[in-house]
Amino acid sequence: MLPDILFYLFAIGLLLGAGAVITARNPMYGVLGMIFSFINAAGLFMLFYAEFLSLLIVMIYVGAIAVMFLFVLMTIDIDFVKLREGFAPYLPAGLIVAAALAAELLLAASLGLFTGVGTPIAAAEGAPTNIEQLGAVLFTDYALPFQAAGMVLLTAMVGAIILTHRRRKDVKRQNISMQINRTASDSMALTKPVSGQGATPLYWSPKPVDKVASNDEDDQ
């Protein structure tokens, strides 16, 4: 009986979090609702004996993705009230479509076509743990998709870096090769002022700096 109560608690919490996401005036609170949803989903996964995925959800979504959302929200400076302007006009149409879709889905689900068969995973006595089972399958039968997933992540990482990386033109920064190539004769002049007369005016001036060569070659 306890798993059932927990299931309904987590499921209702999930829906409440989703509701907070779509109705939040400030997306910052929306992100918090999303975190709440994902923690509830992790609880549901625990109830389904999927411990590995449950902890993975907490780590990836709460630990990484929510933080990324918060980071982007804090970086950009937006009047979120203006973004909400089109909310009310779309509400009736959206609700009608949503009600129709929900009715269809609930009807389809209640037909009883989706039934469980066999003994649920990990309910058997002495069965290997969820992580052992997943590992045994993931690194043998699904080894190639696993590596492809790694390639997907690498591509995403490179893409995100290339999209957002930029060199600002208005910032002064060191040109290291110019610094290393400086010699004493380029930048210093020795004079011998006679006592009581002051220094003679310099006939020498430092070599003009070539502005073009200021490391522009890797600008986008």
Next chain:
Amino acid sequence: MFATVTLTTVIMFTSLLLVLALVGIVLNRKNVIVILMCLELLLLATNINLVATSHFRADLGGQILTFFILTVAAAELAIGLAIVTLFYRNTGGIEVDKADMMKG
């Protein structure tokens, strides 16, 4: 073990979650960040469906598929937020209406 909860119950709940996320996309159609959050909720609904089916039908395939969906969701989100940052830098806003440079 569940006493009364069946696969049908789980699928009904995830259907409601999916519909909520879709409504969120329709209602917040100007704010790209909220749209991305709603997409995450959509994927979460499918993930819960897969894990529940995997549990009730004693088949590990659903959990494996969930693993790959998580990977793709993370990749999509990284690119999506990078595009949002870039879009904000170029247009000064994140309204979807402003993305009309290609006059489509």
